[in-house]
Amino acid sequence: MPVLVMKFGGTSVATLDRIKRAAKRVGVEVAKGYDVIVIVSAMSGKTNELVGWVNETSKFYDAREYDAVVSSGENVTAGLMALTLQEMDIPARSWQGWQVPLKTNSAHSQARIEEIPTDNLNAKFGEGMRVAVVAGFQGVSPEGRITTLGRGGSDTTAVAFAAAFEAERCDIYTDVDGVYTTDPRITDKARKLDKIAFEEMLELASLGAKVLQTRSVELAMRFGVKLRVLSSFEEQSDEAGTIVCAEEDIMENRPVSGIAYSRDEAKMTLISVADRPGIAAAIFGPLAEGGINVDMIVQNISEEGRTDMTFSCPVDQVARAEKALNAAKDKGDINFHDLVADTNVAKVSAVGIGMRSQSGVAAQMFKTLSDEGINIKVIATSEIKISVLIDRKYMELAVQALHDAFELEKA
Structure with a gap:
């Protein structure tokens, strides 16, 4: 059978x-x-x-x-x-x-x-x-x-x-009865998706969406497992929930399929680091050994052989990150003037496989945040994702504004 x-x-x-x-x-x-x-x-x-x-x-x-x-x-x-x-x-x-x-x-x-x-x-x-x-x-x-x-x-x-x-x-x-364009608790305009591509679901899961565990999506994509997410509290039907499937099984790809967020982020900056070959390895090696989940990384332009290095990590890992970096400094592996942690930031991301073929998503995202008076602290991009770090107090406003800007409430 x-x-x-x-x-x-x-x-x-x-x-x-x-x-x-x-x-x-x-x-x-x-x-x-x-x-x-x-x-x-x-x-x-x-x-x-x-x-x-x-x-x-x-x-x-x-x-x-x-x-x-x-x-x-x-x-x-x-x-x-x-x-x-x-x-x-x-x-x-x-x-x-x-x-x-x-x-x-x-x-x-x-x-x-x-x-x-x-x-x-x-x-x-x-x-x-x-x-x-x-x-x-x-x-x-x-x-x-x-x-x-x-x-x-x-x-x-x-x-x-x-x-x-x-x-x-x-x-x-x-x-929950499926995968939504964003968290329905933040905006009542959030819409349940009938289908979503594995890659989009993987990005959303890794960026804070709690519907599916990241490793499960990775496995499903690798082995071509057809996934369906649905509620155990709703009436059952063959059309219920959201199908997570291969990109080619989706008729038309929108530029943006969903807005994800992660509330508990921190931004850490090493001020005045020597700009030399191997400095990134010297910084992020100890962080990896300390089990720190580094996400967004930005290096400033070098001046007089010194630079600033900024990265984000979960806020509950800040103390471990500080310990690892200060230990590396004490050993002489790295040298920096100061280590500054901002624990009042959030990450907001726009995700969509349609970004591959349509331009202007970044410009629209940045203009939308600007119009709301929201300052962007760090930007990171991939082929199907744009993430920004902003002040945590603006997180819900940013999610709502971006959801409206990309008209995600429309089927």
Whole structure:
């Protein structure tokens, strides 16, 4: 039988009633003739509770035991979902990551999937099982220890199973009914998209949109997995949600498809750095070793052999960045006059694959912000994205103004 993957996030399985609602959706697909692989997250709030217990127990914890604890939330949900389906007379059983097995590397709490053998599940499907309920977010290391895939890892689990089993589709059920042109909480003009290209979704996910985890979109694009994002709380139909697909499956590409934002950004500037070969490596090497996620980078024009280097990073990584750079300065690897951190900025981005073939997007974006009196601190571009750093207090105004300027409310 054809295989369908259905993933239910934490809010979709937050209570027993919601698990029953999700199980009914699975039953509909089983009745259509699918063998279904259901990927479940922990019940809403449970992972945070488990992480809190670990931190309270051990400040410098063993990452292997951390994974053993925090992965348990998904095990509970998988068992409850399987029991619920069995009560509906649907042949189902739960699977933990090690039982499949979902094989990963040994990078605990941030493991990467290496292989998903299909033999075990296919054998059970052949024996009459109709639904395999798999605990998301978890796998097993070469050493036989439980691993976890990082926050949002259940999305990645779902896409990986869809690729491994050559599923007809991978449905991601969340608390929103699709992918929007921007956050509906910021502007009521935000419009749900029927389709969005993998590349656009990847940019939006990496720039702050919380609908899908970045790694899951990367996997879907790499293996050509057809993704659908839809709500577990809305009426189900074949046209529901947003399809994430290849660019060629979209009839016409607008210059801009969506406006993304990231509220918790910081701008850091190294003042008066020696302008010499290798200076960028000397700066960003220690930042990489310190686990700092650097995004936008700007180097000023050199004067008398000195320059300024500016970059952005998440605001909660500023202290680590300062520590790494000052340590490099103390070792003599780099020399700078001052290190200035601005923790009151936000990143706003326009994303669209249509930018490749249409000019004027940057000019329109910058004019729109200028007309609203919003000063741009840093600019970064790619083939399908333009991002700016602005004062955080203007973030919502910028999103609303750009959404209007590019007429994203129109289909």
